[in-house]
Amino acid sequence: MELSKFLTDNQKGICAQWTDAIIKTYPDEGAKFFSGSSNQFANPVGHTFRSNIEKIFMTLLRGGDVAECSTDLDGILRIRAVQGFAPSVALSFLPALKEIVRRELAKTGRVQEMDETLHDWNVRVDRLTMHGFDLYMACREVLWKQKANQLYNRTHKLLEKANLLKDEEVAG
Amino acid sequence: MSDLPRPEELFASIDYTPPKADWMDVPAVIKPGRYCYAANPESVKYVGLPNAHKWNPLDDDWGLPENWQEIIFNGLRERLHKFRSFKIFMDICVRCGACADKCHFFIGSGDPKNMPVLRAELLRSVYRGEFTTFGKILGRFVGGRKLTAEVLKEWWYYFFQCSECRRCSVFCPYGIDTAEVTMIGRELLNLLGLNIDWIATPVANCYRTGNHLGIQPHALFDMIDFFCDDIEDITGIRPEPNFNQKGADILFITPSGDVFADPGTYTCMGYLMLFEYLKREYGLSVTWSTYASEGGNFGFFTSHETMKRLNSKMYMEADRLGVKWILGGECGHMWRVIHQYMDTLNGPDFQSSRMETPVNPITGTVFKNAASTKMVHIAEFTADLIKHGKLNLNKKRNANVHLTWHDSCNPARGMGLLDEPRFVAKSVVEKFTDMPEGTIREQTFCCGGGAGLNAGENDELRMMGGLPRANAVKYVHEKYGVNMLGCVCAIDRAVLPNSMAYWVPEVSVCGLHELVANALVFPGEKERETDLRGEDLPGEDE
Numbered sequence: 101m102e103l104s105k106f107l108t109d110n111q112k113g114i115c116a117q118w119t120d121a122i123i124k125t126y127p128d129e130g131a132k133f134f135s136g137s138s139n140q141f142a143n144p145v146g147h148t149f150r151s152n153i154e155k156i157f158m159t160l161l162r163g164g165d166v167a168e169c170s171t172d173l174d175g176i177l178r179i180r181a182v183q184g185f186a187p188s189v190a191l192s193f194l195p196a197l198k199e200i201v202r203r204e205l206a207k208t209g210r211v212q213e214m215d216e217t218l219h220d221w222n223v224r225v226d227r228l229t230m231h232g233f234d235l236y237m238a239c240r241e242v243l244w245k246q247k248a249n250q251l252y253n254r255t256h257k258l259l260e261k262a263n264l265l266k267d268e269e270v271a272g
Numbered sequence: 273m274s275d276l277p278r279p280e281e282l283f284a285s286i287d288y289t290p291p292k293a294d295w296m297d298v299p300a301v302i303k304p305g306r307y308c309y310a311a312n313p314e315s316v317k318y319v320g321l322p323n324a325h326k327w328n329p330l331d332d333d334w335g336l337p338e339n340w341q342e343i344i345f346n347g348l349r350e351r352l353h354k355f356r357s358f359k360i361f362m363d364i365c366v367r368c369g370a371c372a373d374k375c376h377f378f379i380g381s382g383d384p385k386n387m388p389v390l391r392a393e394l395l396r397s398v399y400r401g402e403f404t405t406f407g408k409i410l411g412r413f414v415g416g417r418k419l420t421a422e423v424l425k426e427w428w429y430y431f432f433q434c435s436e437c438r439r440c441s442v443f444c445p446y447g448i449d450t451a452e453v454t455m456i457g458r459e460l461l462n463l464l465g466l467n468i469d470w471i472a473t474p475v476a477n478c479y480r481t482g483n484h485l486g487i488q489p490h491a492l493f494d495m496i497d498f499f500c501d502d503i504e505d506i507t508g509i510r511p512e513p514n515f516n517q518k519g520a521d522i523l524f525i526t527p528s529g530d531v532f533a534d535p536g537t538y539t540c541m542g543y544l545m546l547f548e549y550l551k552r553e554y555g556l557s558v559t560w561s562t563y564a565s566e567g568g569n570f571g572f573f574t575s576h577e578t579m580k581r582l583n584s585k586m587y588m589e590a591d592r593l594g595v596k597w598i599l600g601g602e603c604g605h606m607w608r609v610i611h612q613y614m615d616t617l618n619g620p621d622f623q624s625s626r627m628e629t630p631v632n633p634i635t636g637t638v639f640k641n642a643a644s645t646k647m648v649h650i651a652e653f654t655a656d657l658i659k660h661g662k663l664n665l666n667k668k669r670n671a672n673v674h675l676t677w678h679d680s681c682n683p684a685r686g687m688g689l690l691d692e693p694r695f696v697a698k699s700v701v702e703k704f705t706d707m708p709e710g711t712i713r714e715q716t717f718c719c720g721g722g723a724g725l726n727a728g729e730n731d732e733l734r735m736m737g738g739l740p741r742a743n744a745v746k747y748v749h750e751k752y753g754v755n756m757l758g759c760v761c762a763i764d765r766a767v768l769p770n771s772m773a774y775w776v777p778e779v780s781v782c783g784l785h786e787l788v789a790n791a792l793v794f795p796g797e798k799e800r801e802t803d804l805r806g807e808d809l810p811g812e813d814e
Contacts (some may be wrong), residue, residue, distance in 0.1 A: 127290045127298075129390075130382025133373050141711050142373070144743035145380065178775070182735035183381060184303050239774075243731060246770050250728055 103205075103217040107161055110204055114197075117204075119153045121196040122176070125189055148175050156228070166227045173228070174235045181239035191236060194229040198222045295384060296397070296417055300426040302329050305732030308432060308725065311472035316465055318476035319578060323465030329428070334421075340464055341419055345402065347463045351456050352403070358456050361448045362399045365392065371440035371450065376718050377433055380736035385430050388440035388450040394427055395457050428466055431457040433733060435722035436573070436605075437681040442714055454723070459575040467574060470727035474570045478582050482565040483528035489562035495531050496560070499541045506806075508798030511548035513560055516593065520559035521633060523590050526601025526650075527568040529762035530783075536765040538804045539602055539783030546654065546785060549792055554634045554662070558599065564589035567603035568762065572613075573724040580617040583609055590646070591624035596631075598647040602783050604722065604761030607649060608686035614645050635660040649683065651760055651784060655692040658699045665791040667702050669803065672810040673787065674703040676745060676754045678768065679716035680761030690714070693760055693784055700791040705752045711744035719759075721767035734767060735774055742775030749779050757781050 107114065123131045123146075134146035152172040159169050180190040201221065205211050211218065259265050291298050307329055316324035323343075327335045337343065352359045371388040373379065378386040385391060393415070400407035401416030410416065417423065436451035444450075461467065474484035481488055487495070496513060504510040514520060526543065530536040550556035564586045571578030590598055600606060609617075627646045630639040637656045639648045657663050675697055683689040690713050698704050711717055720737030748754040757768060757779050768781040790803045803809055 125290065126382040127384050128292065129372075129384035129387065130378070133378070134382060137373070139710075140747070141708055141740070141744055143379065144740055145382065179380075179739065182732050182739075182774075184305060184732060242774055243735070246773065247728060247731065 103214050103221060104161065106205060106208070106214075107201065107221075111157065111161070114200055114204060115154050115157050117200045118157065118193065118197050119149050121193040121200070122149050122153075122180075125185065125192065145179055148179060152176050160224055160228065166224065166231045169228060169231070170235065173232055174239075177232055177236045178239050181236055182243070187233075187236060191229065191232050194232050195225065197228075198225050295390060295393075296412065299422055300385070300429045302425070302429050304729070306433065306730055307429060307733075308468035308470050308727040308730050311465070311467040311469045313465070315469065315472040315476035316467060319479050319581070321465070321467070321472075321574070321578070322463055325465050327466075329425075334425070334466070336421070336424075336464055340424070343463050344419060344424070344460055347460045348399065348403070351459065352399075355452075355456070357449070357452060361392070361450075361453055362396055364446050365389065365396065365448055366446075367393075368445065370443045370445060371448075374440045374443050375434075376437070376439070376720060376740045377435075377733070377737045380720075380739035381733075385426070386433060388434075391430050391434055392448070392450050392453040394423070394430055395453055398423060424461075424464075427457055428461055431461065432468055432725065435681075435718045435720065435725055435737065437718035437722055438685050439681070439715065439718065442685065451723075455572075455576075458573060462575050468724060468727065471570050471573045471724035474568075474724075475574055475578060475582065478566050478568075478570065482561075482563045482585065484566055484568055484570060485528045485532050487528055487531065487565065489565075492528075492531060492562050492565055496540070496544070499537065499544055502804075502806075503541055503545060506800055506802055506804065507545070507794060509545075509548065509794050509796075511544045512551075513544055513547065514558065515560050515562055517557075517559035518593050520593060521557040521596050522559070522599050523564070523586075523593055523595040523597075524558050524560055524599045524601065525564050525567045525586055527603040527606065527762035528566045529568070529766055530601060531565075533762075533766055535769065535780070535782055535786065535805075536762050538786040538789075539765065541804050542783065542785030542787075542789035543601060543650070545789040545792055545794075549663070549794055550634065550657075552794070556634060559593060559595070561589050561593070563592075567601055567606040569606055569609045570724055572605050572609050576613075576617070579609060579613065583614065584618045584622065586647075587618055587623050590627060594624070594626055596626065596628045596646075597642070599630075599650055599653060600647050601650055602760040602762065602785065604680045604682040604763050605686075606682075607689070608682040610645050610647050611687040614647075620644060632656050634662055649687070649689055649692070649760075651683075651689060651692045651696055654785070654788060655695045658696060663788075664793040664795075665700055665788075666793050667700055667791055669790045669800070669809055670701040670787055673701050673756045673782075674705065674752070674754045675701045675756045675758050675787070676705055676707055676748050677712065678707075678719070678741065678745075678757050678759040678764060679712050680759050680764050681716060681718050681722060683760055684716050685714055689760070693758070696784055696788060697758055700787045703753075705748050705754055707744040707748050711740070717741040717744065719761075719764045719767040720771065721763055726763055726767055731770070735771065738767065738771035739775065741768075742771050745772065745779055746776045749776050755779055758784055758787065760784050 123134050137143040140147040152175045155172045156169045310327050313324040313326050323337055325335045367389055375386055375388050397415055397417045398419045401418055406414050407416030431454050434454040436454055438451045441449040477486035478484050500511050530540040547558045569579055569582045571582040629643040630648045635656050642648050717740040720734040745757055772779045786804055
């Protein structure tokens with residue numbers, strides 16, 4: 101049995117566990133809510149986690165480049181980046197996929213047999229994790245830029261009002 | 273390869289498991305990004321509020337007076353007696369959970385103490401434990417607890433994580449208004465000097481100079497004059513607004529944010545152009561005031577008494593100038609104060625006898641809904657003008673705008689202003705698409721920064737709280753190409769641009785009257801090349 105067939109056959113269960121790896125980082129009541137309603141407007145966080153996890157998994161499964169996961173991964177990490185998690189916790193669900201797959205595979209007793217392909221799969225998950233780190237940092241950069249711009253604009257306005265700027269600086 | 277460490281071993285040092293305990297046993301951990309800085313004691317002192325002192329929410333010692341529990345108990349007792357609604361809200365909740373998943377902060381964060389039922393329970397549990405016989409005897413068994421310093425800190429943290437938007441109250445089968453529980457919670461905290469500075473200093477500014485930003489009369493005049501310069505450059509028409517004009521028919525009051533911060537400034541230019549148009553075409557007599565220069569009322573987020581004091585200046589100024597009625601700008605919570613609290617704060621007895629039930633002098637429409645407050649929302653006023661064909665509008669000037677409408681919480685839920693802004697918007701833009709049901713009108717999602725929570729330091733909270741709104745905007749952007757989010761609230765215009773920049777960067781934010789002014793055609797105006805933002809107008813064939 102090839103690993104890809106195993107992953108395809110067990111896609112539903114693996115995605116559910118992978119989503120759960122995100123959900124379990126929230127307090128019980130929050131986790132229950134995120135796992136509940138599938139309405140994308142009433143439960144945007146839970147909906148994004150579930151649907152994007154499935155899409156990312158499908159992309160990995162068909163051998164696509166991790167960059168193809170950008171939009172879906174960004175959707176999840178954009179949420180995680182503002183929820184007060186330490187970066188390691190915010191991204192912890194990504195490497196968790198390796199353990200989930202290994203655990204499921206172990207149930208079939210064929211881990212050793214697929215050691216080589218499992219290694220390749222793990223490398224792909226590692227790449228996804230690193231890509232996720234870039235996306236997460238880009239989100240945080242937006243927030244810090246907003247803070248910096250706010251301070252810059254406030255100072256600029258005060259200087260402008262006090263006529264302490266040259267014309268070209270006023271225009272800028 | 274089998275020698276490689278397993279993933280769970282590699283990440284064993286990362287603790288990502290939240291505490292599994294009853295909510296009463298999970299202490300509040302005050303996190304940067306989710307709280308606002310403490311009030312400047314000078315601001316607290318300025319309006320005579322008690323226990324002004326310097327303190328830091330991150331410190332263990334908050335500098336509370338020795339008898340702080342007695343102060344809270346007396347304050348709570350007084351309010352249970354004074355506000356029948358509050359007493360009922362404390363007693364009748366059956367914890368059905370209908371409100372639990374309706375708060376934007378809970379939807380975005382998953383923090384259970386942001387569930388409205390639990391946020392109210394923070395206070396209700398103390399009421400039960402300290403004020404009811406069952407609670408005193410059975411304590412935690414009946415959901416009661418004692419008031420400790422930790423509980424007080426939890427109150428502070430979470431009552432300043434509620435934007436008082438009242439979405440939860442729409443779903444409560446008993447009609448419990450959790451925003452009013454938050455209001456009382458904040459009043460009690462104010463008895464100990466525990467306000468946040470983003471509320472306390474605007475309150476002091478407003479009390480002193482008439483507006484939250486502390487803009488002095490000459491500076492307000494200069495700023496509006498600066499807008500008139502820009503309008504003249506764009507249209508060739510120079511507005512000549514009146515200030516503090518005695519004998520004017522109408523006093524216009526708008527939030528000071530419109531004068532100070534983009535994109536509200538474009539909305540302010542819109543008001544100026546509309547009034548100039550109406551003056552030239554129909555002789556409308558409107559005056560601005562440099563004293564009543566604030567529509568917003570951050571007293572609303574402090575205490576009923578402070579709200580009353582700040583509200584009174586609008587009517588004192590109306591009396592001083594001798595106007596017939598007040599026209600209010602695109603503000604949010606100002607309208608909840610006017611519509612829901614005015615009559616018992618500074619009711620008709622407080623108003624000048626010269627004030628009348630508002631009548632649009634151009635159309636003759638009587639605004640019976642404003643018979644008591646004598647105050648009309650500018651969206652109603654403009655909708656009435658358009659309905660009667662009194663404005664010459666060219667939608668093509670907004671042809672590059674595909675608009676969706678954010679129902680600002682207070683005008684929408686607080687006064688039912690749902691269709692008037694849409695009617696005006698659809699009259700001035702060619703492309704309009706509403707967001708999905710459940711995210712607009714009475715069920716609209718808050719921007720995340722209402723009730724004084726727009727301080728720079730709690731941006732993370734705002735981003736979480738703004739997620740449900742942004743999520744709906746993203747949907748209409750991706751599905752229909754929406755590129756502009758309209759609203760009638762100055763806080764929205766301050767909060768949503770950053771929210772959009774993070775969640776849906778392709779969508780901008782505007783006020784209603786910016787779009788009206790872009791479309792408004794003055795007789796004899798020069799051919800416009802740009803909109804009010806100085807951006808090229810779309811071609812006529814676009």
